[in-house]
Amino acid sequence: MNIAKSILNFALLACCVLFTGCNSDDDSPLTFYGDEYSVRVGVNEGIPFTGGTNDLSVKVANPYLLEASISQLKGLVVTGKAVGRTSIAVSDNGVTPPVNKTLKVNVVPMNLAFVVTDNQSGISIFNAGNGIFLAKEGSNYNFYVVERNSSLDKIHAKGTYSFSVESGRPYITMNFLDKGQSMSVKFSLDSTPLGLLSILQRYLDPETLKDFKNDNASSDGQYLMMSDVTASSKYIRAAFSPVYVLPPSVFGI
Structure with missing residues (x-):
């Protein structure tokens, strides 16, 4: 980007x-x-x-x-x-x-950026180098994908997301189109570092994420780790990149 x-x-x-x-x-x-x-x-x-x-x-x-x-x-x-x-x-x-x-x-609107460093999910919109922006637009939770080497106002893909906590474990479910196919994928955030989960909680969803646990946290505080719940070998690793902010045109401002 x-x-x-x-x-x-x-x-x-x-x-x-x-x-x-x-x-x-x-x-x-x-x-x-x-x-x-x-x-x-x-x-x-x-x-x-x-x-x-x-x-x-x-x-x-x-x-x-x-x-x-x-x-x-x-x-x-x-x-x-x-x-x-x-x-x-x-x-x-x-x-x-x-x-x-x-x-x-x-x-x-609040939006947090993550640059994909490793994509083993098989989902093409999350290719390495692409940016994932998690946005909170009022009561709506939308995410936007910007391709590598593209300007931030050129949205490659978008969808919706939601957080959940089950038995203390944090998850994110993402709904989107990939290659024309409608997909809904649930990822575990269990290996995401405590500090980064706390930022997601504070700025995106304080209520849902308030009771998460983080026993399996990664030692690297900069990476969002999203593991497909259907197969742990399918995952996305993305670096927290707060220097990137979506421009107002993306939100119709």
Whole structure:
């Protein structure tokens, strides 16, 4: 996959995802790397910038959609609240005349990306190198597949998914078309690391996944392990890749 415009710096902290941006502490003017950004509902994300003084202020055009503030590290931290488009006015009041910047912001549904590193499932849409995006769109759970070396707005396949927990064991069931054939495949997530399962729980389905157990967890905290319940030799291994975020056009924004 190619990143059309990625503005996210990701830090995985146990069960928390936090994005931060910061600027340099010099006399250069306040400068952002672009004028349009995408953020996800329910996640603190940082829009990095350089320069500027310590006297910065921010104002969100539609606070129903987005919250924004300057952190102590002088990062512009934004949190998506609802899907839509808005803008942020950032002013540097420590210079004369003040420097004013307006950023366009698209708030998209929560979506988490995984890049397939090994596909032994026999399902062609999950070929190695393809990206799987698990999205939560209101009450709908949809997934999107982007082919390797394709831009993120070029959706190769899509379907629906749901989580379940049985006797403490977590599962994901995926419904989709592969080579024109309708398929519904149930995968065990039992070998997925605790930290990654906790992220799935927190950001995608807090209620269903609250009681999962993880006795057989992999030692590698970066990989989603999905094993076909009908045959353990059929599996998909995908690397958690939070730098990728689906663009607003995928969601009709």
